[in-house]
Amino acid sequence: MKQRIALLGSTGSIGRQTLDIVQAYSEHFEIVTLTANRNWELLASQARAIEPDSVVIADKSHYNALKEALSDLPIKVYAGDDALQQVVANSQVDTVVNALVGYAGLAPTVAALEAGKKLALANKESLVVAGELVMKLAAEKRAPIVPIDSEHSAIFQCLVGETSPIHKILLTASGGPFLHTPAKELEHVTASEALRHPNWEMGAKITIDSATLLNKGFEVIEARWLFGVDAEQIEVVVHPQSVIHSMVEFADGAIKAQLGTPDMHLPIQYALTFPYRWETTQPRFNFSKCSGFSFEQPDTERFPALQLAFEALRKGGNCCCSLNAANEVAVAAFLGGRIGFRDIPRTLEYTVEKAPYIAQPTLEDYRASDAEARNLAQTFLHL
Numbered sequence: 001m002k003q004r005i006a007l008l009g010s011t012g013s014i015g016r017q018t019l020d021i022v023q024a025y026s027e028h029f030e031i032v033t034l035t036a037n038r039n040w041e042l043l044a045s046q047a048r049a050i051e052p053d054s055v056v057i058a059d060k061s062h063y064n065a066l067k068e069a070l071s072d073l074p075i076k077v078y079a080g081d082d083a084l085q086q087v088v089a090n091s092q093v094d095t096v097v098n099a100l101v102g103y104a105g106l107a108p109t110v111a112a113l114e115a116g117k118k119l120a121l122a123n124k125e126s127l128v129v130a131g132e133l134v135m136k137l138a139a140e141k142r143a144p145i146v147p148i149d150s151e152h153s154a155i156f157q158c159l160v161g162e163t164s165p166i167h168k169i170l171l172t173a174s175g176g177p178f179l180h181t182p183a184k185e186l187e188h189v190t191a192s193e194a195l196r197h198p199n200w201e202m203g204a205k206i207t208i209d210s211a212t213l214l215n216k217g218f219e220v221i222e223a224r225w226l227f228g229v230d231a232e233q234i235e236v237v238v239h240p241q242s243v244i245h246s247m248v249e250f251a252d253g254a255i256k257a258q259l260g261t262p263d264m265h266l267p268i269q270y271a272l273t274f275p276y277r278w279e280t281t282q283p284r285f286n287f288s289k290c291s292g293f294s295f296e297q298p299d300t301e302r303f304p305a306l307q308l309a310f311e312a313l314r315k316g317g318n319c320c321c322s323l324n325a326a327n328e329v330a331v332a333a334f335l336g337g338r339i340g341f342r343d344i345p346r347t348l349e350y351t352v353e354k355a356p357y358i359a360q361p362t363l364e365d366y367r368a369s370d371a372e373a374r375n376l377a378q379t380f381l382h383l
């Protein structure tokens with residue numbers, strides 16, 4: 001029987017690569033739903049090629065255009081955030097691939113787990129904002145979460161077959177495009193420079209997060225919740241080649257690593273095929289062409305966002321939610337050319353400090369904290 005998939009964010013970087021895999025193994029997968037935010041043209045052409053049961057456009061202003069574009073096909077067309085939550089709970093769906101970006105991914109994550117679906121999770125912000133709540137819900141509903149993020153997929157793969165606890169997670173980081181850029185120059189780097197990631201081709205938001213190293217901070221938070229370790233058990237190691245995707249150290253000192261080309265097709269495919277491995281159609285890593293691996297410590301003076309993420313994680317409560325919201329505001333402003341690169345960590349620090357603290361937030365508290373932190377960040381940046 002085919003695995004029936006709701007693919008949230010099909011027009012994005014992860015979404016498009018997920019479709020490559022689904023199409024390469026069309027005898028094993030069936031797409032039930034595709035979704036986008038505004039890119040109705042690409043969504044319509046994907047739907048025309050795949051003929052899913054339904055499509056959702058989150059931004060309602062594009063509903064009519066999408067509906068019209070698909071009017072000759074028997075595809076249901078929905079719009080709005082509520083529709084996103086409804087389609088994931090559809091009884092026809094086995095697996096939800098959440099490839100949305102940002103806070104918008106949290107509600108569909110919760111809806112998928114509530115419905116007991118298998119969740120292939122790329123949307124790290126779900127766990128950054130509300131990791132404790134999300135993991136508790138997954139356990140209650142016995143809904144498996146399989147990570148797509150390459151580092152977490154690597155850790156997940158290192159843990160297969162292990163019964164002993166994790167001693168330490170070694171989370172690798174490329175260091176981004178400004179790994180060795182002097183602090184003074186970081187004040188003046190532009191969005192187009194920040195968007196030139198040395199190893200990975202990704203959506204704009206995560207590419208900027210990689211440049212500030214907040215992406216690595218988010219991954220620390222994500223790892224804390226996915227693998228049930230403390231912040232102290234996670235060490236970030238800069239590995240500019242991005243071939244070792246992460247490592248796990250055990251009590252006896254053994255370290256297991258997962259390696260491969262810097263290509264998201266493998267972690268996406270593994271999230272869909274786990275516990276099996278299928279033949280890949282993508283290029284394989286070739287050691288004879290590799291001149292060596294190097295490692296260094298992250299520089300938290302030049303990249304304070306990494307440290308801010310560790311601090312928010314240690315403070316707990318709604319702090320990581322505030323951090324994420326401030327970052328979404330600051331990254332959008334940076335991409336729009338309205339603020340400088342170093343204003344991003346300044347905004348994070350200000351917002352997390354000023355945001356009211358809630359020790360045990362509910363989903364409703366997270367919504368309020370997200371809105372409050374966005375306001376604080378906008379005020380700080382005079383937006």
Ligand code: NDP
Binds near residue numbers: 035037
């Ligand atoms: P993209 O920006 O490329 O794609 C995001 C997708 O989400 C698009 O389909 C977009 O629609 C949709 N979307 C955006 N905002 C909303 C919203 N408010 N409501 C509903 N849908 C929305 O992002 P990526 O694919 O790069 O990243 C997706 C997630 O995966 C992120 O959490 C990222 O951190 C994580 N990730 C990504 C990696 C990568 O290689 N790209 C690697 C590891 C993790 P539209 O096209 O219409 O805007």
